[in-house]
Each structure stands twice: as C-alpha cells, then as structure tokens.
Amino acid sequence: MEDKKKYAWLSYIIMGSAQIMKGEYIKGIFLLLVEILTIVFGIPYFAHGLWGIWTLGVTKFHFNEQGVAVFDHSIFLMLQGIISILLILIIIGIYVYNVRDAYKAKEEKKTTLRDKIDRNFHWIFITPGLLSLVFLILLPIVFTILIAFTDYSAPYHLPPRNLVRWVGLQNFKEIFGLKIWNKTLSGVFIWTVTWAVLATVTSFFVGLMWALIVNSSGVKIKKLWRTIFIIPYAVPGLISMLIMRLIFSGQGPINDFIEHIGLQRLGWLTDPHLAKFTLVLINMWLGAPYFMALMTSILTNIPKDLYESSDIDGATAFQKLRHITIPMVLYSTMPLLISSFAYNFNNFMLIYAVTGGGPVNPNYRYAGHTDLLISWIYKMTLNQQQYHMASVVTIMIFLIIAPIVAFSFTRSKSFREEDLI
Amino acid sequence: MKGGYKLSEKILELNNITKIYEDNTVIKNLNLYVRKNEFITLLGPSGCGKTTTLRLIGGFETPTSGKIYFEGKDITNLPPYQRKVNTVFQKYALFPHLNVFENIAFGLRIKKVSEGEIQTRVKNMLSLVNLDGFEKREISSLSGGQQQRVAIARALVNEPDVLLLDEPLGALDLKLRKEMQTELKKMQQSLGITFIFVTHDQEEALTMSDTVVVMNEGVIQQIGRPEDIYNEPKNAFIADFIGESNIIDGIMLEDFLVEIFGVKFKCVDKGFDNNEPVDVVIRPEDITLSRENNGKIEGYIENVIFKGVHYEMTVNTKNYTFKIHSTKMEPKGTRVYLDVEPDNIHIMKKVR
Incomplete structure (x- = not known):
C-alpha cells in the first residue's frame, strides 16, 4: 500500500492516475476524463471567454470583403466569460479533491458498488441542485451585477450593432450625480418605501381589525363572515387587480356613482396623489384577508388569563387592545411583517396591472408617479433598453432587501431551531 | 372547625351560591366563609367546581344565584378590579413581550401610579419573592419556578386583601413544588393576607392550609383543619380522596x-x-x-x-x-x- 502512495504526486499532473493505481477505476477514469475534456474542449473555450469578459469584444460590426457581417457580440462574450469562470472554479474544486484523494490510502474493506452509492447518496441528489444553483441562480446574479459596470443601453451601446464597454463606476456616479436620474431615483425610492410601509401596515391592521370584530363574542354566524372576508384572497390576484382597474377607471362604476350623487368624477388612477391612495386601498382589500386568517389563529392562541389578569388591574377594552392584543400579535408576526414589507417593496404585479406606473411624471426619467423601483426597472429594461441603469437600481434593491430578509429569516423559529428538526 | 385555632373576623362569605352553565350545574348551593389571614384550600378532583368557586370570588364569573360578601359588603356583581382580591393564574399569565419589571408594574401603570412609586413597589415585590436583580430579564429566559414568583409578585403588587391561587404549583417539578409550598406559606404568614388556594393535590392541601375545603361535584364535602380532614373524614369519598x-x-x-x-x-x-x-x-x-x-x-x-x-x-x-x-x-x-x-x-x- 505504502509504495503505491509514492505515485500520488503523479496525480498533480495526470488527474486520476493515483486512483487508478489504487484500483479505484471508476473514480480514476472519471477524473481523467475531466482532465482530458478540460484540455481538449475547455481551454480554447475558457481562453475565448476570459478574453471576451476582459475586452467585451474588439471587432465592430462591419461587412467583410465577402459581404458577411462580422462582429463581436459583447454580451454573449460576457456570458461566455462568466460561464468559463464558474466552470474553471468547479474544475479547480475537482482537481483539489483529486490531489487530496490521491494521498489517501485505499480502503481495505471490499466495497461493492451498492455500498459506494449508499455512502455517496447525498452527492447524487445534491449535484443537480448544486449545478442549477450555480448556473440558474448564481450566473444571472453575477451577470446582472456586471451589467451595472458597463454602458449596455440603447441607442448607442446595443449589440450586435455596437460594442459594449466597461465603464467602471460611471453609472453609479450618473444615477447619483445627474439631476434627472437622481431625481427619478430619489422620487421613486421614497414612494417605494412609503408604499411598502403603507401597504403592509394597512393590510395588517385592517386584517387585525376584521379578525377582532369577527371573533368578538357578540358576533353571530362567525363562519359566514370569515368566508366573506376571505373571498378576496381566494380569487386570483391578477384578476382582482384588473377588475379593480376597471372599477376605478375614469368611466368606471365608482365615478358613475359619484357623478350620480352629484359630485365631480375623480381621477382615481390618473391623479398623482389619488392614484397612490387608490393603490394602497386596493392592496389593502387584497392583503387584509390573509392577515385576518393569520390573526384569527393568533388571537385564539393568546391565553385568556392574560385578559383576566388585566381585568383585575381594571384595564379598559382599549387598554387591553393596546397593551395585550397588539403587542402579542406583533410579537408573533414580526418576522412575517418584515417579509411582507419586502414583498410589497417589490410588488410589481399590482402596480403593473392597476396603474402601469402612471400617471406620467415629466420630471422622471422612464418612470411614472406610482412606479416602484421594480416597475421602473421593468420599464428601463423592456421598454427603454437602459440595461446598465436597470442593473444599478437592481443592485440597490438587493442591498436594501437582502439585509431585511436575512434579518427576518435569522429571527424566525425555523432558522433558530434548525438543529432541532 | 372542630379545632381551637385563633378565630379572626370573617373577610369573605359565600351564601347559597349556585352556578349553572347552560344545563350543567357546576356548584350547588355552596356556603363558605373565609377568615382574615387564613390559608384556605379548596381541594377536589378536577371538575369538582373548585376553580369555578375561585373565579366567582375573583369576579370573572357571576353566580346564577346566591351572594358573595366581602367584609360584609355585597360584591356579587362587582367587576374584578373593584374587589380587593387578586389572582395568581395557573399558567402565570405573564406577558411574553414585557420584561420582569414591566410585568409586575403592568397593573400599577394601568392605574396611573406615579413612576417613583412604581419603582419602589416593584423593587419591594421582587425582593419579597427573592428575585432581586431580575428586573430586566425576559420572561422566556426564566425557569418555571421563577416565572411563578413573578406571577405572585405581579398579583401582590396591587396589595390585595385576598390572594387567589389557582393550582399555581401544578407546572413545577416535585422538588420545586415542595420548596414553593413552604415559601408560599411563609409569605402568607409574613404578609398577613388571606390566601385562597385551589389544588387537586391532597398532600399540598394538607401541608399548606389552615383550613381545607373538600369539594366534589359542586358540593362541599367537608370543611376543617388538615388533621381533622385526614383523621376524621366525613364520608368515604373524602377518605378515598385524602390519602x-x-x-x-x-x-x-x-x-x-x-x-x-x-x-x-x-x-x-x-x-x-x-x-x-x-x-x-x-x-x-x-x-x-x-x-x-x-x-x-x-x-x-x-x-x-x-x-x-x-x-x-x-x-x-x-x-x-x-x-x-x-x-x-x-x-x-x-x-x-x-x-x-x-x-x-x-x-x-x-x-x-
């Protein structure tokens, strides 16, 4: 056994050689195959990819002597570069494993294939997940982040006609420095935060109120009320939103009614301020049932003797609500409230379906009065092809939301008691 | 009642109390009086009406018929906070979102007692229940015995004349329960207030009480000193239940x-x-x-x-x-x- 270890150094050069000598043929052949594939196919691909991500292409779009279009597509080159880097990291991982494994003694015990599969069972299941994690999640994230440092945008920096350049921090400087960008960013950002807070708080408290009323002892046929209140939650959100858009539209039934009782038609969705109010209202209508259902179970879990002990202290109904019910409910729904905030922060569907970000704001670049950061990004990418700025804003959203989600996640029971499962 | 222990004046009287929930008679024509500074225990199997009796005294329920007198005054229909009675609940009824100090101070804050007085009264209570220095602790970080002490402090800080305890030691382990039994008894003697204690544990009742009231199916079976109850049970039920x-x-x-x-x-x-x-x-x-x-x-x-x-x-x-x-x-x-x-x-x- 020992003299075979002498050849372990060989696996620094030829992957899998030591394993084959040890008699671990399958493993050895696999490692060898990795090396061969890397050398034959990998190296040219990687070289081109790394060159591509570094330069983002050098050949401008032109027709050659034969009349064929010749060009470097910067974005494809960048993608190839990212894929190359990720693959190289994986291959380095396998290489390190190969060398370490080479120095390990072969297991004395006779192992059958079945044993091996059993022992490495977790790898069999984890590998597809790991690969998709790398290429379906990590890759797009890295790609998005990198776009923020380029000038990838219409009209002059759009492949294949033009090349895209690395511009360093210029986009960040512009979004904070250039007045029109800065104004849009701060305006949309303030509205996004206001919206997220209002949307969460209103549906939370209306839900709580409904739950309190429905559960109070005086109310008869509780199940009927509960069913009625839960219906908005049962209808697909997008359908409700589109119906709401009709109801609140200029010629919609609400305006008809208002006119009917002798008042002026209102621009529910077209007046900058009223539109915001309408959105909060619609979101409340959509979101409150969920909170009501949640609160109902939380309320019934508050021990009755808490209320009785405050009866002894002579607490009024309002004091009980303020000092017992609300703190107890907040105590158990805090993580949920935070994630609801994060959800509303990125509540693209409602804005897109109801106002489409409108009414138009001439002081903003590519954004309307009710656009959230996320719908602004949508407009910048899909309508205006301002990919570079959209990426910058995306990174900013990430920086805001990630800590919030991380915080609420680490505070959640499932995270803290992970080891107990 | 046979015994010759010193007789102080009656503080609480229950006259012909009957309590019916829908068609279920929980208490049948119950007559009971409690003397000042007495440690009285309502003892019986679960469902015997002892907790309901306690809740009637606390003011959480009103009797279907009958009267409750406190120092001679009719308090049958008074709300809990107008009675000089306080309750220690079985599951402690502590607020998980408040720390120890705020839990004890809760009642005082509701009553708008001045901040200075709250400070001194809560501090006094904490030392009474041997929890000095626990002011800032979270309830969830306390052991069962410590939570029990906070619950007692929370009830006593309102300076009640009568303290009701609804199986307060039920959730504690045996050793801790024994410790708390002696401690409660001591506390009752040094404070000089009346304790009405509910339990189904006959040993606990015999150890702690001046007077034991044995109940079954809503009816008082026997009232007497622990020795009398044990040595001279009035009927087979008591004999079987006690020891x-x-x-x-x-x-x-x-x-x-x-x-x-x-x-x-x-x-x-x-x-x-x-x-x-x-x-x-x-x-x-x-x-x-x-x-x-x-x-x-x-x-x-x-x-x-x-x-x-x-x-x-x-x-x-x-x-x-x-x-x-x-x-x-x-x-x-x-x-x-x-x-x-x-x-x-x-x-x-x-x-x-």
Whole structure:
C-alpha cells in the first residue's frame, strides 16, 4: 500500500492516475476524463471567454470583403466569460479533491458498488441542485451585477450593432450625480418605501381589525363572515387587480356613482396623489384577508388569563387592545411583517396591472408617479433598453432587501431551531 | 372547625351560591366563609367546581344565584378590579413581550401610579419573592419556578386583601413544588393576607392550609383543619380522596362495635342503628400485621413494593385486598393476621 502512495504526486499532473493505481477505476477514469475534456474542449473555450469578459469584444460590426457581417457580440462574450469562470472554479474544486484523494490510502474493506452509492447518496441528489444553483441562480446574479459596470443601453451601446464597454463606476456616479436620474431615483425610492410601509401596515391592521370584530363574542354566524372576508384572497390576484382597474377607471362604476350623487368624477388612477391612495386601498382589500386568517389563529392562541389578569388591574377594552392584543400579535408576526414589507417593496404585479406606473411624471426619467423601483426597472429594461441603469437600481434593491430578509429569516423559529428538526 | 385555632373576623362569605352553565350545574348551593389571614384550600378532583368557586370570588364569573360578601359588603356583581382580591393564574399569565419589571408594574401603570412609586413597589415585590436583580430579564429566559414568583409578585403588587391561587404549583417539578409550598406559606404568614388556594393535590392541601375545603361535584364535602380532614373524614369519598384508604363494607353491631368480614372490632363510633351496614375506612398505615393467629382477619402477602419511607404491601384476604404501609417488611406469600386499633377505625354511613 505504502509504495503505491509514492505515485500520488503523479496525480498533480495526470488527474486520476493515483486512483487508478489504487484500483479505484471508476473514480480514476472519471477524473481523467475531466482532465482530458478540460484540455481538449475547455481551454480554447475558457481562453475565448476570459478574453471576451476582459475586452467585451474588439471587432465592430462591419461587412467583410465577402459581404458577411462580422462582429463581436459583447454580451454573449460576457456570458461566455462568466460561464468559463464558474466552470474553471468547479474544475479547480475537482482537481483539489483529486490531489487530496490521491494521498489517501485505499480502503481495505471490499466495497461493492451498492455500498459506494449508499455512502455517496447525498452527492447524487445534491449535484443537480448544486449545478442549477450555480448556473440558474448564481450566473444571472453575477451577470446582472456586471451589467451595472458597463454602458449596455440603447441607442448607442446595443449589440450586435455596437460594442459594449466597461465603464467602471460611471453609472453609479450618473444615477447619483445627474439631476434627472437622481431625481427619478430619489422620487421613486421614497414612494417605494412609503408604499411598502403603507401597504403592509394597512393590510395588517385592517386584517387585525376584521379578525377582532369577527371573533368578538357578540358576533353571530362567525363562519359566514370569515368566508366573506376571505373571498378576496381566494380569487386570483391578477384578476382582482384588473377588475379593480376597471372599477376605478375614469368611466368606471365608482365615478358613475359619484357623478350620480352629484359630485365631480375623480381621477382615481390618473391623479398623482389619488392614484397612490387608490393603490394602497386596493392592496389593502387584497392583503387584509390573509392577515385576518393569520390573526384569527393568533388571537385564539393568546391565553385568556392574560385578559383576566388585566381585568383585575381594571384595564379598559382599549387598554387591553393596546397593551395585550397588539403587542402579542406583533410579537408573533414580526418576522412575517418584515417579509411582507419586502414583498410589497417589490410588488410589481399590482402596480403593473392597476396603474402601469402612471400617471406620467415629466420630471422622471422612464418612470411614472406610482412606479416602484421594480416597475421602473421593468420599464428601463423592456421598454427603454437602459440595461446598465436597470442593473444599478437592481443592485440597490438587493442591498436594501437582502439585509431585511436575512434579518427576518435569522429571527424566525425555523432558522433558530434548525438543529432541532 | 372542630379545632381551637385563633378565630379572626370573617373577610369573605359565600351564601347559597349556585352556578349553572347552560344545563350543567357546576356548584350547588355552596356556603363558605373565609377568615382574615387564613390559608384556605379548596381541594377536589378536577371538575369538582373548585376553580369555578375561585373565579366567582375573583369576579370573572357571576353566580346564577346566591351572594358573595366581602367584609360584609355585597360584591356579587362587582367587576374584578373593584374587589380587593387578586389572582395568581395557573399558567402565570405573564406577558411574553414585557420584561420582569414591566410585568409586575403592568397593573400599577394601568392605574396611573406615579413612576417613583412604581419603582419602589416593584423593587419591594421582587425582593419579597427573592428575585432581586431580575428586573430586566425576559420572561422566556426564566425557569418555571421563577416565572411563578413573578406571577405572585405581579398579583401582590396591587396589595390585595385576598390572594387567589389557582393550582399555581401544578407546572413545577416535585422538588420545586415542595420548596414553593413552604415559601408560599411563609409569605402568607409574613404578609398577613388571606390566601385562597385551589389544588387537586391532597398532600399540598394538607401541608399548606389552615383550613381545607373538600369539594366534589359542586358540593362541599367537608370543611376543617388538615388533621381533622385526614383523621376524621366525613364520608368515604373524602377518605378515598385524602390519602390512601381501605374502604370496606362492615356491619355496625352496636355502639363501639363493628363487624368486618365476620370479625368483631372495637371502635370509637356510635349513633348508628344496630346491625346497620356501614363503610369502614382504615388508613393503610393503621393496620398492624402479625404472624401469630390473633383471631383477626387472615390473609397472605400478595405483593411488596418498596416506597422509600415504608413498604407498601398488598394483603389478600378472602373478601378484600388490603393496602398496608409499614416500615417492617413481610416477605411475599407470608400468612399474616390484620389488626387495627379502635380509634383508627372510621365508620361512615353508607352513601345511598
């Protein structure tokens, strides 16, 4: 056994050689195959990819002597570069494993294939997940982040006609420095935060109120009320939103009614301020049932003797609500409230379906009065092809939301008691 | 009530209390009074109405009929906060979102007591329950015993004249429960307030109380000092519920003479009809075993369990399996004869 270890150094050069000598043929052949594939196919691909991500292409779009279009597509080159880097990291991982494994003694015990599969069972299941994690999640994230440092945008920096350049921090400087960008960013950002807070708080408290009323002892046929209140939650959100858009539209039934009782038609969705109010209202209508259902179970879990002990202290109904019910409910729904905030922060569907970000704001670049950061990004990418700025804003959203989600996640029971499962 | 302990004035009186939930009569015509500085325990199996009685006194329920008087005044329909009564709840009823200090201060804050007074009163309470320095601790970081103490402090900070305790020690382990029993008793004596304690644990009731009220199915079975309840149970239910008992069918031949399974025993009871069938109650520790034939009940040892302080032996006789506690062990299978001293035989009228 020992003299075979002498050849372990060989696996620094030829992957899998030591394993084959040890008699671990399958493993050895696999490692060898990795090396061969890397050398034959990998190296040219990687070289081109790394060159591509570094330069983002050098050949401008032109027709050659034969009349064929010749060009470097910067974005494809960048993608190839990212894929190359990720693959190289994986291959380095396998290489390190190969060398370490080479120095390990072969297991004395006779192992059958079945044993091996059993022992490495977790790898069999984890590998597809790991690969998709790398290429379906990590890759797009890295790609998005990198776009923020380029000038990838219409009209002059759009492949294949033009090349895209690395511009360093210029986009960040512009979004904070250039007045029109800065104004849009701060305006949309303030509205996004206001919206997220209002949307969460209103549906939370209306839900709580409904739950309190429905559960109070005086109310008869509780199940009927509960069913009625839960219906908005049962209808697909997008359908409700589109119906709401009709109801609140200029010629919609609400305006008809208002006119009917002798008042002026209102621009529910077209007046900058009223539109915001309408959105909060619609979101409340959509979101409150969920909170009501949640609160109902939380309320019934508050021990009755808490209320009785405050009866002894002579607490009024309002004091009980303020000092017992609300703190107890907040105590158990805090993580949920935070994630609801994060959800509303990125509540693209409602804005897109109801106002489409409108009414138009001439002081903003590519954004309307009710656009959230996320719908602004949508407009910048899909309508205006301002990919570079959209990426910058995306990174900013990430920086805001990630800590919030991380915080609420680490505070959640499932995270803290992970080891107990 | 037989006993001659010092009698202070009555603080609380329950007159002809009946409580009916829908068609379920929980308390039937209950009469009870509580003296000042008394430690009184309502004892009974679950569903006997003891907690309901406590809740009536606390003001969380109103009786279907009957009156409750506090120092002579009718408080039957007063809300809880207008009574000089406070409750320690079974599950402590502490607020998980407040720390120890704020939990105790809660009632004072509701009553808008000045901040300075709150500080001193809460501090006093904390040292009373031996939790000095625990002000800032979260409730969830406390042990069961500590939470119990906070709950007591929270009730006592309002300076009630009567403290109601609803099975407050039920959730504690045995050792802690014993500690808290003595501590509660001490606390009650040093504070000089009335404790009304509810429990289903007969040992706890006997250890702590000045007076024990045994209840069953909404009816008071017996009121008395712990010794009286234990030694002179009024009926077979009490005898069975308080401590362990052998309850045997007997025939009262004449005054002071009872026949059990054909063997005549002298006893100290009288006032029954001649040859009246009665229940005879004998405590397991009151039976003496002898190997010599003394003409009493014959049997053999069926089983022996070591219980620490004593051995618990089951003795099989022709008609009944006796439970006997003794520090002296007789081996399994031994033929023995059972005898009882006259004043350890308790004769009870047959129920029904």
